[in-house]
Amino acid sequence: MKTSKLSIRLLWYITPVVILPLLFLGGFTLTNVTSSSQQQTQLIVSRFVEQQQNKVFHSLNVYHSTTELLTSSPVLQDFVPEIHQSSDRYTERLAALMDVFGSYTQAYPDILSINLVSPQQKSYAYFSTKLESAPQVYPFFEKLSASSLRRQQFMVQNERGETTLYFVQKVFTPDYHLERPILLGYVIMRVQPTVLNTAILESPYNNTLNLMLTEQGKILFSSNHALRGESIASEELRKISLWADNGRLNELALHSIDHTQRLVYAVQMAGGHYFITSIPKELLYESGKVISLITALIVMISVITLPILIFIVVRNLLLNPIEQLGAASHRVGENDLAVRLPDDRKDEVGQLFSDFNHMVNKIYHTQGELEEYKNTLEQKVEARTLELEKTNKALELAIEQAEQANQLKSRFLANMSHEIRTPLTAIMGFTEQLLDNNKIKEEKVHTQLATVLRNSRHLLELINNILDLSKIEAEKLDMNHEPVSLYELLHDLESIVEPQAQQKQLQFDIDYHFPLPKYLSSDQTRLKQILLNILTNAVKFTTQGGVHMSIRYQSGMLEFVVTDTGIGISDKELDRIFKPFEQADATTTRRFGGSGLGLCIAKNLAQLLGGDIWAQSQQGVGSQFTIHVACYQQYTEQDYYYDHAQMQPVYSERPALSEQRFDGDILVAEDNKDNQALISLLLERWGIEPDFANNGAEAVEKALVKDYQLILMDMQMPVMGGEEATKMLRHAAYDGPIIALTANVMKHDIERYLGAGCDKTLGKPIDKQELEHTLATYLSIQQEAASQWDDILQSERFLQINANYKEKLPEYLDEVLGHHHDGDWEQLQSLAHSIKGSASCFGFFAIAEAAGELEQVLRQGHHDSHDYSVLKLEHAIRYVLEQDVEPS
Structure with missing residues (x-):
């Protein structure tokens, strides 16, 4: 199969139109999947960290409250004054205090020991669930002594990486609220970090690394037990401190731990410690990999198959019919008029094929008629054979042009x-x-x-x-400039306007400002149309007084000024009168008639004649219209009228x-x-x-x-x-x-x-x-x-010819009705044209009018509305025959 150039071009157009949107859709899908995964992960991690932070905060508050409650215990308050006494009372109070310490450890299993120490770090009372002796030194005691806070907490990590929590509450004299408080010692409660370990080990995803760091970057707790006691790099700690509490996942590689690229979420807790949750970056995209692969596969399949499918559909619906039409046109060009296209389709292509077949049929019949006439003419005029062959080509063009309908x-x-x-x-x-x-x-x-x-x-x-008036707006109306006699122009105007004025008992006069040119070069019909419109309007809208027209010549222009004493026009309505279908007000049409087109046409015609029209008016007083028209002519002294005596009619006998x-x-x-x-x-x-x-x-x-x-x-x-x-x-x-x-x-x-x-x-x-x-x-x-x-x-011969024509009217009527009955529209149109011309020549204008109307209907192709025209022509002919009407 031969591939057409149009097919290749169509494929070039379809491919990018389909591929580019698909690639954009695929890229958008991949980006959206990644972004959605990251947003979902950030939401899950933020909620997890918030939960863990609340859990740790709640646990720490519980032990702070417990320590504070223990400090305010009456037993401890009774024991403090007996510290430096060596009496049985001291022993009893100590035993009671130890019972209280024991009851607290039973109530809170995570409490490992409770110690009441002096400001000099001397132990007054010590209770341990493991029966250990009281420690001699606390690593945080120096920091504790320097602080003014009443309660504090400390996390101390031993050499094995195990971290212990210490909750400290200061003990003052009982009446410190009334007098200056005196520090008597500290209650130090050592707690096992069960809650923190649980919070650290919990994770929203697999392979999640949870850390709790000191302000110096030392790892106190870690979901990876091997990392406890290690420290992260200062640069990593600096970034974590900047990102803390910003509520977003941030990408960071913790090289001090491993070289995995992670997404880190950090918050800063009470005491300056950092709680960190980190997820490997690869984990974030694992959930979207399947969707991404499926999307990429769909895009690739669509990129390949869609252009092919579209091309196949377009080729079957459009390209193949075009190729058929092209091949058929080529055969017609080679004078093969037997070619026909299948027109069984009900779409536009089927209509196109049907029109093509109709065109070939018309060409076939037309060519046959031309060939027959050509052969007949060649037999009679052999000397003109070459010219007639050329004429046949021109005749084909003329027939084609004649088939175009008029607008x-x-x-x-x-x-x-x-x-x-x-x-x-x-x-x-x-x-x-x-x-x-x-x-x-x-x-x-x-x-x-x-x-x-x-x-x-x-x-x-x-x-x-x-x-030609419809050409004014298209600027295609041509002016027929010819010599115009000024006297004859004014005489014609006066002969038309003066009887109208006399009928309304109005005065009409013309004032001549000499000298005036005898002739001007203008379009006489258009100029007379302009002036008649202005003058007849003046007479129409004037009920008393008169109409006055003055004429003068200056600077190559004739100026006509028409003044009346009519109804006048208001300033508001003056701008509307030169617009089409506009009059001064709605009552004007009812009182005086008119379509509102006259002044609009007059102004346009005046401009085409090299001039213009202006209007001035006062309502109730009258109006004045000034018309300027270019003369387009050079004058000598003999070309002017200088007084009324020279303006004599030049009667030319008809x-x-x-x-x-x-x-x-x-x-x-x-x-x-x-x-x-x-x-x-x-x-x-x-x-x-x-x-x-x-x-x-x-x-x-x-x-x-x-x-x-x-x-x-x-x-x-x-x-x-x-x-x-x-x-x-x-x-x-x-x-x-x-x-x-x-x-x-x-x-x-x-x-x-x-x-x-x-x-x-x-x-x-x-x-x-x-x-x-x-x-x-x-x-x-x-x-x-x-x-x-x-x-x-x-003459008798003319009357005889007229009578013969009248005798043939029944025969014409029978032919009209016969062609109408047979549906022979071409013959009916030709007969109507013949009757129109002959009837008008013999004065039967009603018949000519009806025949002309029928011809026009048939020429326009309105075969569904010609019955009325045929009936009208029939009545006109029968009226002439029955009434014995003479030609008018």
Whole structure:
């Protein structure tokens, strides 16, 4: 089996990720076991030493109390005055005292002897359980005499290393409490150290060494009998004295005893003696060795097995499918489209394999269609074979790009644009017809109609630009700078705002601060949008008084100041008005309406035009908005208005439809027969008889066989769309003008058509003046002839074409219902697009609207919600047929 590079890299990544935590866990466990053992040992030893210390302390206190009790005995007190007498009374008192000494030795078996001695160490009365004679000298007597303590204890070790305890109590005269005490002697009690020996021999662990040392380091008691009488080194004694009573185990090697490394616990007892418990260091770790070995073994096994197990699992779940996918992709790259991957898994890999199989199927079918079309085209146009082969590759890329869905926001804006354009098209159409009517001679009426048309076009252009407003925050909205006539701008504003002000009985006037430039370089639509927003707001929020606008030019900037006598804005709320969806207060929307977006958009647009907007206001008095806009132009003296007399309207008579005839061959690619008839009728007035192609493939074929001076290309047709056909013609070296005919007039659609190779776009319904301008741009003039467009619209042929289209509506409806019943969504979408374009051309806007909505739903892939759209289109068509509705 071949090992992949990804497998090796994955193994390199997995190994340290698994091993390092395991090693850390093992080390932590070993450290924790050792620390726990040491803490447990320290606790046990400290408790043991405390118990032994208490035991020794209690035992010593018992004998101190016994000695003190004996000293205060009445028998001893009666005997002391008779010490220096030689009488029978002395003998009786001595016998009584000896009986008392005997009773004490019987009560306390560890008492070996009791001796009453004088300050000069002379024995007055001596009792021994072993019937020994009284000692002549005590080794500690000199220290005893020098001490002022009433009671003391001494540990005396003989030559054999045996240690004896001596408890001493001073004896004073009976009345020493009243007079100065007189020392009469000492009671010396010799005790066998049974309790100390027991305490020393007891131990919490095996191999424990217990010691009791003098202040000089001599070993008095030891659990190792051989060490009694020995002494430890001074350095060792110094460390023990420092560690005494610190409550911790300390590591120390007692070289004077052996060379074993020990853990020592020491306390200092009464009399300066040290009680020491020591444990060999090795003993501390013996209890944790088994756990340490088991832990180390588990860590080693885990370090070896876990990476292997993880690698095996990852390889089976991920690497093997990746290798399968890579091998299958390689086979597809070698044009083996029969390869398929098993998609029976229910996880993400199974979904990936299923998507891969779907992709291969799409490639297979697409490649088959392209090969079939390529072979057909090669038979007809053998001279263009090389160019078509290159075009096929570009076509594959175009198909792949066309499958990408538009974003939800763009779709929403497209629907909104379509809904607004439908009634606006009727407004513009009727206005154009009125302007073309030669019966209207009054200049005032012409001026008013021209204003209606100009502002309608402004609204249409604004609708298209709304699609770009979402780019403001992303700083991607482009400004279309062009020469803007200041007079026409102000005239349009006045024609819109003044009627609104008069309707509310408000005064509206404009104050000109001359000189003013005649033109400025700016985006006319955006500039008019800004000023209209400010002015209409001023009228809306003013109930009495008026609205005043002043304009001045200084330092390359135009300044518009709009002042009103409206409701005003408080200082607190003034900062909020330029934020989106914000108004002065909550009641503003209820009283005056509005979304709160206008001022926010206006301020952003002003900044994009090189200026800004500021606001000043006083509640109850009014508001003042100052708008600055950059002119971006150098002026001479002739470029200014210096007084009102110079600001005269420059009426340009709306050009009548051309009376010229054009010479040239035109190809019209349009799949809708009714649209073909209508376009043919329009072009006949210019002396043009076009050739028609029913789809993009026919258009490519005809354009490559015959030289056309102009091609009108519908963008969405069966077999091959206009966009693909345009790309193919451009790749085939066709350099003539191609004009896109489309009902999709969104800005990004237009940009896409121009990017595909179109020279210009004409929207549906076709604007006659735009069509004339297009013909004049690309065709040569043949001769003059009368051209009466009203006659065209009222001609019998146009009415016949319209009637023929209406007669075909039942047939279209049957096709719609048939495709819907069969679930043929692609054909249904194509038919909806065709009906949308043709119905709008013939004035059936309700049908066009319903067809456009159905097309949009199908394009978005919402097959579960198209029933309503189909029903809406069906009702629109039946309404036209049943009510005998005429086109609007």
